[in-house]
Amino acid sequence: MNRLDRLFAILVLLQSKKFVTAERISEKFQISVRTVYRDVKALTASGIPISYEATRGYFIVSGFFLSPVAFSMEESSALLLMEKMVRALADKATAIQYTNAMTKIRAVMKGNQLELLDVLDESTQLQFQDIWQLQENFIPKVQQAIAHKKQLEISYKDKSEQQSVRLIEPIGLIFYAFGWHVIAWCHLRQDYRDFKLNRILSMKEPGGGFEKTDHLPVSHFMDNLPVKY
Template sequence: MNRLDRLFAILVLLQSKKYVTAESISERFDISLRTVYRDIKALGASGIPISYEAPRGYFIVAGFFLSPVAFSMEESSALLLMEKMVRALADKATADQYSRAMTKIRSVMKSSQQDLLDILDENTQLQFSANWLLQENFIPKVQNAIAHKQQLQIQYKDKSEQQSLRLIEPVGLIFYAFSWHIFAWCHLRQDYRDFKLNRILQVLEPGTGFEKTDHLPISHFMENLPVNY
């Protein structure tokens, strides 16, 4: 990647997050910290209002807007493939949201790219078992609860078909063993539990924040999955 492309990519990265550390930029683009500092200075000199807040990192001052991004054919093809995977592995609400996002992306493409993407769309298919598909649109509610640290009340059916009402604090959403799982603090058990999403019968959002303030990171659960995925 030449420097001009890298500067543009750093700008896009800064617009995609609230804060970006120099270390994360260095790792993302495989450059030294000294080069990161030079690139940030160059972006500032070109008129991009970049500021810094310790220890969070760099950020673009509110009010700056970058014109619509142009997508390469390779990037567009990857997004198309992900759309099909989302439709196969997520719930309908999530798949519909992704499709709407793809429509916006297609709208900024050149007509020649749109034509090529249509050909790929028609000739790329995924085959998954219907048993893997989620019947209820719970993923958006779970994601919202994780992001805003909000409790959920779920009606849950375990592998013995026993139903119970649980008040949980969802820490993370993990896909493993061909199923979506919520890792959450369960108020009933006073411990963390792994709830399989397709065993949840109902999800309610009581609008209550987390009571527990020192939850384990999602990396802890990833390291201790019951299967090697």
């Protein structure tokens, strides 16, 4: 990657995150931290309002907007493949939102790219079991609860078909063993629990925020999953 392409890629990365450390940029683009400093200085000199906050990293000052970027054919193909996987493995609401995002992406693509993408769309198919796809639109609700640290009230049916109502504080969403699982603090059990989304019968948002302030990171649960697939 030449320097001009790298500068543009760094700018896109900065726009995609609230904060980005010099070490993260260095790792992603395989350059030294000193080179990162020079690149950021070059972007600032060209008029990009980049600032820095100690311990958190670089950020673009609020109000700056980068014009729509162009996508390479390889990037577009990867996004198309992910769209098909989302349709197969997520719920309908998430699939619709991803398709809407793909429509916006297609709108900034060139004509010849669209033609090639249509060929790939018709030629790429997935075979999957219906039980993998969620019938209820729970993923967006769980994502919003995690992002805004909001409690959820769920009606849940366990492996033995026993039903219960739980007030939970969701901290992570994990796909493993061919199913979606929400990792959450359960107020009933006063401990973390792994709730499989396709066993949730209903979900409500009672409106309360998290009461527990020292939740474990999701990586802790990723390291201790019961299976490796």
